[in-house]
Amino acid sequence: MVDVLFFVFAAMAVGGAFGVVLQKNPVASLLFMVGTLGAIAGIFVLFEAHFLAAVQVIVYAGAIMVLFLFVIMLLNLGHDYRADIRSGIGAFLAFAVSGAFAGLLARQFRGAEENPLYQRFPGPEGMDALLAEQGIVGAIARPLYTDYVVAFELVAILLLVALVGAVALAKRRV
């Protein structure tokens, strides 16, 4: 059941990704992106990362993508999309480079299951025990506010800076 669901979500994600890249209409790209994010959220659930799945849907798909949508609409890009996708040599180069990338990665995955490192990989029992004991929120929250508290604070400041920066950049010159 889980495997089947994974492949369904995977197919959705890959399909959505292609949609993002290949759709001429930005709004359509954006919607495909939302779909992809949703699929990935589904996979998160399969990996018992319920909290992240929720955040993915609420924050990513819900907030960030809507922000993108707002910008697209603000700039009124929905109807004039001719010169958007590269063609000719540009397209070829893009394809070649990412193809090479894909090739390299594929080479790495070949025979991964026989890799001794993979053989010695721990099972999900540890995580299961942790989740059983603390619940997903507790399991994330505890290190977040202890071991990672500095990073957490930094990220908070980063968000503030980004907020101020975005306002400063986007507002009209007075």
Added chain:
Amino acid sequence: MTALLDAIGYDVWALHALIWLPLLGMLAVLLAPQERAKKIAFGWTAALFLLSLGLWWAFDPEGPLFQLTSRVEWIALWGVSYALGLDGISLFMVLLTTLTMPLAILGSFRYIRKHEKAFYALMLLLQTGIVGVFTSMDLFLFYVFFELTLVPMYFIVGVWGGERRIYAAIKFFLYTALGSLLMLVGILYLYAQARATGAPPSFHFLDLLGTPLTLTEQLWLFAAFALAFAIKVPVFPFHTWLPDAHVEAPTPGSVVLAAILLKLGTYGFLRFVLPLFPEAAIHPTVVMVMLTLGVIGIIYAAWVAAVQPDAKKLVAYTSVAHMGFVVIGIFALTVNGLQGGLMVMISHGISTGALFLILGMLYERRHTRAIEDFGGLARVTPLLATALIITALASIGLPGTSGFVGEFLALLGTFERYPVLAGLATTGVIFAAYYMLPMVQRILFNRLENPENRSMPDLSGREIAVLAPLVALMILLGVHPTPVLERMDPAVQAIVEYVDDANREGPLAAAARAEGERFAVEVGVGAREARDVPGAGLQRPATPESMDLVRSMHWPGTAGFPGQEE
């Protein structure tokens, strides 16, 4: 005096105060209102000079080699320590620094017109760096201070300099930074080699002393260190940054550059290069190369100086010639040569500093540095003329001035081992007259033709206050240099003896001896505390017991020292 100093614990805090108080002064300057910045800076440095005078009494010429020592862990993991110490060589370098700084600042009151606060703050920062260099016992700390001196100087030249200041500043910075980076590599290699012997990690000079190195390693390390210091000195083919930097730098910058910063190079040779790489230091090729470069520097720089139309550039080239005497004195590796080299360093600091100050005063009056714009000034500015003549004579080493003592000893010391090269170097005294007298003549003598020179004011009270101490020192050190020489003597003898021992008995044995001598102190007092006790350091002579101890503990493989019987 000594009792007073003891009573206030002078030897415990003096060096730290001399390094860090300038930073406090920098803060004071930055917080003060713009128009009072220079006065605060001058007062501060003058007070520091008075403070540093205590070193004269606190340093006991009969005492151990390194005095006023202290050692605090800084980066314990790597063995980096904040370790300070003072020997006869650094004593005078520190005094020279603390003396030059207030005079340079006092001499810049009229010259520096913009960003005064920043300027004086940088000068104070510079003082921290320089005093730090001269008192560091830890190579890492030394490197930090060595680099620290670069930054303020870069800004001083680059911001307050003349027309081509940016070019000069960048050239100065890149040139010296290149050398010191190679030195950093050398320091790290040396450190790694020392650790490879199983010793605890340490950058302390005395710990690194006697690190076993093959001759090839020594030569490479020597090259790395020597390049850094040769650029700083500067030795002949690496000197071209100097005229540019000197000409473009504002007066106080030139003064500090000539009087003190150049000495960082020769000081480095003396303090680190000779003892750390004793075999390389007497390797015939190395010695010949260094001596030849020194001699070329003396003659070549004198020639080039003689045809300069720009007075400041002329004096800049004379610095190269003077430092040539220091280089040959150092690499002749005789007591007289080293003493002479040190005296030249001191004397050059005083006389060239004064020359730059005087040229700066002329520049303030006429806004030109070209020699041909002057002439006949002796009639309008007799006081300035007197100062310039005495300074010029001290610079060309007239007996009775400090310049003579230095050059005489340096040449004598070189002659003891390398008569032919010393003979060539001695022609420098002829060429010194060849470059200096025409300049003096064309500035002070000849007909007073230019009407602008006619209304030139003579020295003001402030300017007299700047020059008088320097002129007095030139003559005092020329007539009675013995107090200086006798304080430097133990340090110089120790270096010569150490290098001799290292080559006669092999570096391991000599290192063991030096280490043993230090160890003797530590065993007596308790190894850990010893380093913080003033006076811990190389102490001579070693006792036989300590030697045995060292042999058994540190270098188990080197039984049977030649020369151990004595």
Added chain:
Amino acid sequence: MLVEALVLSAILFVIGTFGVLLRKNAIIIFLCIELQLNAVNLSFVAFSRFLGIDGQLFVFFVMTVAAAEAAVGLAIIISVFRHYEAVNVNNFNLLKW
């Protein structure tokens, strides 16, 4: 299941890369970068299933940074658009030498 997740992650990442290189619309390029980030997130989550909770924490941070990046990036796009009346990256070539 780990390997499959990683392969999916790789595929998504390559597609994102392809998109970045292929498209000229600055907004779409941003979307593709988000796609790449998500591919990485997927890897993190997959690993975290077996290796501990830290992977999820990283994803959390990546999301935050992505949010900040999107905010600033979009603000830049808006201000650039005001200047050029376009979001085509081929137009932006003044920032050189």
Added chain:
Amino acid sequence: MTGLENATVLLLQASPGGYDPILPGLILLLPLLGFLANGALGLIGGVRAAEELRSGREPARHEGRPLTHTLPTWIGPATIGLAFVLTTANFMAMLGAELTDPIVRSYWMWMATGTLGVEAAIQLDQLSMIMMMVITGVGFLIHVFSVGYMKDDPGYPRYFAYLNLFVFFMLILIMGANFPMMFVGWEGVGLCSYLLIGFWFQDREKADAGKKAFIVNRIGDFGFLLAIFLLFVSFGTLDYATIFDQAPEVLTYGGGVATAVTLFLLLGAIGKSAQVPLYVWLPDAMAGPTPVSALIHAATMVTAGVYLVARAGVLFALAPVGAAAVATIGAVTALFAATIALQQYDIKKVLAYSTVSQLGFMFLGVGVGAYAAGVFHLMTHAFFKALLFLGAGAVIHSMHHALHATHKDWDAQDMRNMGGLRRYMPVTWVTMAIATVAIAGIWPFAGFFSKDEIIWYAGTAAGVGGGYGALFTVLWGMALAAAVLTAIYMTRLLVMTFHGSNRTGDAEASHLHEAPLTMIVPLCILAVLSVVGGWLNVPGSVRNSIFGGFGLLPMSDWLDRWLQPVTQSAVDIRVAELGGYASSAPVGGGHVLWGAIATGVALVVVILTARAVSRQKIVPATQDTVPLSGIRKHLYHKWYVDELYDRVIVRPVVRASRFSWRWIDQILIDGTVNAVGGVARGFGWFGSLFQTGQVTTYAFILTLSALAVLGALIF
């Protein structure tokens, strides 16, 4: 405080033995104090004059006599006079003491290192004492003369400051107890010489002359320094006492070290004493005030080289090559300079070349081992040459006033503009005539005895062994020729200046006047000394001949005996190695006979020259347009030596300097440095090509780089 007390104690300290030096330190201190006082006054005066100059006026020359002018009049001569009195007292004390070893007084440790110890010490012995007498005595007279001569000069206090400083350094040179101390004086007098030659520094030529003197002297100092180094390496000390005591053991006779040391010392002496080939600075040095020429460039400083050779006599005795070189240089110089003096018109130039020539005689003397004779000639020469210069000074002074009064722009020093001055300046004429016959070597004047003795020793030295006989014979001949030339050019000078008709011009002639009393008195004293000064050192054979009035005249060989403790060891070595002097001249004849020949020839030459010159038609310099030709042209242009040096040495060095700067420094070295910078810049430029400004390009490069890293990790 303790230092001062120590110094006082040392000053007053009595030494063991029969002779207690009386305040020897004070002899040095007095001129120094004079220098400080006059120097301060000079600065004050200078500052005042500068203020006037700034306010737009030329400082007035004759405007009253401010304190800065009246005080030096007393301070300057008084300090030297007191020093002279002290020296005399010491001299008297030493006279009665039969001193054998020199007395050394050490004041403080000057330079001390682990291996070297040089003390600030003075040495009193017979040689330094006689030199001190000459320096302070003649120095005092010249100071007095200067009071009159420099009266109107705005730099009056400065002048006395330099002059006092000179005496101080000269005394250090003489009294120093080790070579570095002598070197202090050696360079110090060079400095004063430089300052005084360029005293009227506004005149570019005069400032140039000072510079030339200093630089040429430094060439000599270079040799001196090397000699000092070599001595230190050989002896481990630089004290006279040790070196001269141990020299016979440490140095092998005729060995390389001894020869090298003496040749280097000789180089130093050549520079300071203006011998061939470094004599060129001395004629130019005549740019200084005339009393300076008298004191520094005739009587004292230039004889330092002679003093050096005499002082280091032991070393020269150990190095026959060095000694022979000294003698050769001396003889060559004596003859060479004498030829140039024949055809000079500037009265001071004639005297300058004459000085060079006479110094050559002294070198010849000390070179052949006749140290006493050399020092003897040094002393008598100090008397009559100082007299000649001061007389010339009086003449120039008078001429200058006369020409100044009518604003005639003639050269006050050109003898062609003079003539017939004896009517206006009788005392000057008489005293100069005495000096002339003295230098020409006519009995019974001082020059006769001293020069004759040198020539005699040069001749008899031809009899020594070691293969130097032939050389000394030649040198003897050259000395004889030089002696004849001396008589010629000096007579020419006297006749052209004082005899014949006056060529100054009628208006000017009425302004010619005898010198003031402060100038006349020194002249007279020196004139007396020029006569009796020669009687101090007359060997017995001469004394008992007609030249000594058959023993009736108050003559003695006192100086020879006086200097014996100093010179004895050198003479001993010389006699032991080379054998003694011959008893007759190379071509036969004894001392008395050759003395008679010398004075007879000199007399004849003087008379013939006087007649020839008075018959010659001399016109003032401005009208003298007939170009010289042949040998006279070469003589007038001083054999073109200055031009030769200019072309062979000066200009190549300057050219090399320019080459070093322009090509080596700026293009080769700095070019390389900048080229390295250029290469870095080139790389930067290349890198900047990738910065197209296109985001897509960056993205491609980024991806490709990531690919490359990935690839590197995988493969």
